[in-house]
Amino acid sequence: MVKSAVLGFPRIGPNRELKKATEGYWKGNVTKDELLAVGKQLREQNWKLQQSIGVDYIPSNDFSFYDQVLDLELLFNVIPDRYSKYDLDPLDTLFAMGRGLQRKDVDVTALEMVKWFDSNYHYVRPTFSHGMDYKLNGSKPIDEFLEAKKLGIQTRPVLLGPVSFLTLGKADKDSLDLDPISLLDKFLPLYEEVITKLIDAGATDIQLDEPVLVLDLDQQAKDAIVKAYNYLGKALSPKINIFLTTYFGTVVPNLDVLQNLPVKGYHFDFVRSPEQLDSILKSIDFNEKILSVGIVDGRNIWKNDLAKSTAFVQSIIDKYNLSSKNIVVATSSSLLHTPVDLDNEHKLDRNIVDWFSFATQKVLEVVAIALKLNGDTSVDDIFKKNLKSITARKNSVLTNDEAVQKRVAAIDDKLATRKSPFVERVTVQKEIFNLPLFPTTTIGSFPQTKDIRINRNKFVKGTITPEEYETFIKSEIEKVIRFQEEIGLDVLVHGEPERNDMVQYFGEQLQGYAFTENGWVQSYGSRYVRPPIIVGDLSRPKPMSVKESVYAQSITTKPVKGMLTGPITCLRWSFPRDDIDQKTQALQLSLALRDEVQDLEAAGIKIIQVDEPALREGLPLRAGKERSDYMDWAAEAFRVATAGVQDKTQIHSHFCYSDLDPNHIKALDADVVSIEFSKKDDPNYVAEFKNYPNHIGLGLFDIHSPRVASKDEFITKVDTILETYPAAKFWVNPDCGLKTRDWYETKLSLTNMVDAAKHFREEYKNKA
The missing domain is CATH 3.20.20.210 (TIM Barrel)
Known part of the structure; x- marks a missing residue:
């Protein structure tokens, strides 16, 4: 029988429960036990939902309080000394590495954060150094597997695979000669140790994600894939079924390394790259392996064309004479990238809503396709309604505007x-x-205070008039303008309170x-x-x-x-x-x-x-x-x-959190x-922009962290930049907008930044 699988489910909760609890913990309004309880409740809800719908392979260890890659860094003790020296407990270490921490006994910046492939999700980049003691430093995957097992739910734990974990990382600033992939021999025993503990806990299957297989890999990385999965497969088979998982693109240029690995099955993303199908099926014998077909989109919200997807999977079975027992219907990737549940939407045009599918509905789609392939007629009505929705969207006049097209x-x-x-x-x-030398500015937004959110909510609900709301917005704009004038910024913004x-x-x-x-x-x-x-x-x-904009300009x-x-x-x-x-x-x-x-x-x-x-x-x-x-x-x-x-x-333009x-x-x-520059510690990064012809501002402080940089820190950072980049073309600004910060942090950080710019103006004035 064809089985169904979900590669990962959103952890935020249908009503953003995780956000509220996490931010409450940071503010001291929620205890650690209360935060952990919220996490446990969300995991239970997610597992029970998928179980009730009928998913065969339900993921565990897809939950995180911050970032799944950062979780793995803690699990394997990939913790730079600047964090471990404070002897924080694991949860606070996680948050310190992810967002920085500054209090009377701790002062540390966050690790670099970059985009997860071509998605808008950001992961915390693993940072390796020569002196690190790599070891198993916790039991999160095992704990969560046992948590689900206690509920009567057998899950398939998810881990980012060793080659992706190392390839997506970088060397710390004190170990720039270190190539992370060279650490593979140190990490394979750690993966083996974790998976062995999962086997002992009762796990029969494991999902190892290797999304780097859709990138251009050099021979060293390709060899690492072969070495890693030969090692893990031989060490752990037949005690557990390893599913090697890729997504976000085609694996065809790297297919040669996948052909003879001792794993149970492979997952491929056929939403993003359906054209890779024939190459994959000609290279790997799926009479011997399980093929997980990623056919329900984990990255977008459009309703799946169930008939088309079912025909796609059936054609694989028929053309290559495969057994149904070797086929799994799955989401193309984790559903982390989609909203939780379409049933939470009550105000959208019902005709348009009928075109959409969120994470919960995508789970239903995966199971429906699998059931249809197995000849189950209970899903016939679902398929009929689905066809009606697909046809309605295709024929809708809402999608076409001839004037725009011309x-x-x-x-x-x-x-x-x-x-x-x-x-x-x-x-x-x-x-x-x-403008003076070293002109100062910000990226755009200023703190979105509780007062702003309350008044916006009142305006949306109609409890204040448009005139009252406009008066409020003008008062917020004036507050921001006066503050910027007071501290001496050169080019202002209106703060974006609206x-x-x-x-x-x-x-x-x-x-x-x-x-x-x-x-x-x-x-x-x-x-x-x-x-x-x-x-x-x-x-x-x-x-x-x-x-x-006109109002803001009129008052300064x-x-x-x-x-x-x-x-x-x-x-x-x-x-x-x-x-x-x-x-x-x-x-x-x-x-x-x-x-x-x-x-x-x-x-x-x-x-x-x-x-x-x-x-x-x-x-x-x-x-x-x-x-x-x-x-x-x-x-x-x-x-x-x-x-x-x-x-x-x-x-002007602005870019952030990317290479x-x-x-x-x-x-x-x-x-x-x-x-964005504050988290960059590669000395060659500035040099790459040395010959950039126009003007540039490299962000000087991390707006995602509550930490406040001192004037001296700004001076040191700018000094380093000016060793390479010409002063005449350099602007002084933060990494990004300030909407997530509070006013206390904002005032201190911007004041210190402006004071540093004034320092350099005096310095260059004296040089002249």
Whole structure:
């Protein structure tokens, strides 16, 4: 019989229970025991839900209080000395490594955080050094397996595989000559030890995720896969069934290393890469192995076409004469990237809701496909309703706007090119702004206080009038402007008190978007987002941000930046359509933003920032034509949005938490860019931008951490940057927006940052 599997389930809770408990613990309002109890309750809910639906392979160890990769770092004692020296308990060590910790007896920054492949999830990068004592340092996977077992639920524990764990890590700043993959021999016995303990606890199956198999791997990494799974397979078979799992792309270039491994089965993502099917089935004998078919999308919210998916799996069985017992129907990846339950949505148009499927519904889809393949007629009504939904979406007039399509078709090179090159623009801009050396600014948002959230909620519910809400927003903008003037920032922002989210705020004002009430997805730690959903062609009916920007500029003589979210970020941080290509969606967004940029300029806003933090996230995972094509159309979309202004208007952009290529940023032709830098400890990173022609600000403090950097720390960091980067082109700014911080931290951090900039102005003045 065909079986069903889920690779991972959201851990946040249907009502964000984990966020509330975790942040309560950080604030001292929730005890450790209370936080642990919430985690236990959420795990139990998730397991029981999947059991009740009928999933055969239910995951465990997919829960985390912060990040699953960080959990593994603690499990294997990959803990830099700067954390272990404080003798914190495991939970506080986890949080210190993930977000930093500063209190009377502890002062430590967070580890580097980067995007998980091409998703908007952020993981904490494992950081290795020569002196680390790698050992088993806990029992989380075993504890959670036993927890489920006590409930009468047999789970399949999930671990990030050894090669991915090492490949996705980096050497610490004191061990830069260390290649993490060289540590494989030290970690294989640790994996064996953990899995042996799981076997002793009663586990019969284990899921080892090796998502790096969809990347361009060098021979050393390929050899490591062969070595790792020969070691684990021979050491642990037949005591446990190892399922080697990949997702987010094709494994075809690395298929040679998978052919003869002693594992029970393989999982592949056929949502992202259905074209890999024949190559896989010709390379691996699935009469001997189990094939897990990732056919229900773990990354998007569109309802699965059940008939099409069932036919796809049946064709595999028929064409290759495979036994049904060797087939597993599964989610393409963990469902971590999707909201928890569509039944929590009560205000969306019911016709549109019928097109969607969240994590809970995706579990139902997986099981329904498996049952249909097994000839179970109980799912016939489900398939009929599904076909009706798929057909309704395909034929809906909501998805098509002829005027938008014609406008996209008319885009040409002229539309995407500034009137003059940067070397000419910068001369004009210097005369207009007359900024000092080391100009200071922030990225955009200021703290979203409880008062702001309360008033926004009142406005949404209609308990205050639009006029009352506008008066409140103006008072918040003035507060932010006066604070920035007081501490001496040079280029100001209005603070964004009116904005709920940097994509949602604009999406709510564009035609073609839909929005959820409870469609929360974890981005990192306790930071959850509600990605908007692109349901049709996109356009801007009226100005979206001009009113607030104009008001902010009217109450100060200093320049105030207009703040917009760029087309690639609006696309990547939404759930995109799956019925047209992403380039078309990006260009539709770029035209809507072009209209907004030109309206801001016409209203007297002289500096406009169009943020693209998701630019690198969208880069295809493998080098080649697809990647170069993406960079071409992504840069084109940004330039279409920004190139319609005069030379005197300064265009800024911002990027964060990614490994960036200066050539990609150069292609945007922004006048000034700001880049997350505070967690970077590679001395070569600054050098990569040495020849970047335009102006740049490397972020000087981590806005995801409550820790406050001192003036001396800022000075030391800038000193290091100036060893490589020219002072005349360097801006001083934080890593990212400040909406998640409180005012106390914000005031101290920005004051210290501005004081450091003043220090360098004096220093360079004296040199002159």
